[in-house]
Amino acid sequence: MAVKPDTLGKDELTLSEKIGEFIQRNRTRLLAGLCAIVLVIAGFIIISVVREKNLSNALSKLDTLSRRYDDLRASISSKEEMSASQLSELTVLIADIAEFEKNNSGFPAARAYSISASIYMDQEKWEQAEEKWLKAAETAPKTYLAPIAIYNAAVAAEGQDNIETAITYYTQAAGFRESFPSAVRAQFSVGRLEESRNNKDSAIAAYRNLLANWPNDPVWPNLAQNRLLILTD
DSSP: OOOOHHHHHHHHHHHHHHHHHHHHHTHHHHHHHHHHHHHHHHHHHHHHHHHHHHHHHHHHHHHHHHHHHHHHHHHHHSSSOOOHHHHHHHHHHHHHHHHHHHHOOHHHHHHHHHHHHHHHHHTTOHHHHHHHHHHHHHHSTTSTHHHHHHHHHHHHHHHTTOHHHHHHHHHHHHTOTTTOTTHHHHHHHHHHHHHHTTOHHHHHHHHHHHHHHOTTOSSHHHHHHHHHHHHTO
16 A cells, blocks of 8 residues: 555654654763763874874984994994993993883884894893893884894804704794895704704705795805705715
8 A cells, every 4th residue: 555645744754753852852961972972082083192102202212222322332342341431321321221111112112122132242142132132022023123133032042052042043033034034044044053963954954945935045045055965965
């Protein structure tokens, strides 16, 4: 049965009236809800702005810390004894970096850990360097810094003659094959260290892995092939 036009209009009018009455009865709650939504949106905006500002400030402080380290790096790495003023500057720098690490998280903190680690590497304090590199990798695992930090942790472990640990870290670094340019070097280091502890089969496997995964690298496949010729002769 068809609906008559006059009935349709009456139904629509009745629906409109109902909606109006609902709004009138609940206007306080509706207004409160609208205000809440506005406040939530404003809160997100404020939080985003604050985070962006905090990140900008953190990166600016990092830049200053990095430049201070660069100014001292030659003296730290030198075999000659540092002057009293340089030692004082280094002590203050290390304390400032530690304070930054404590008060920040994510990539800024990881970058600070990497500066600390570099200082300890320059001083050949391998245990402290390894610890800081691992903290850097743990703090920013999805950034470009992670494989760099893991690779350098391997170098620090090797500096302590912890060959098993170094192989573990080099293997992890090599796993970043698509994003880490030195992954191939890490893989070669696995073979080199396996050779150093007379694990011939493991060394051969490591070098063959390199040839399979980095066949077009201009340097390391040739070195790996040379080692294979010697090991399989």
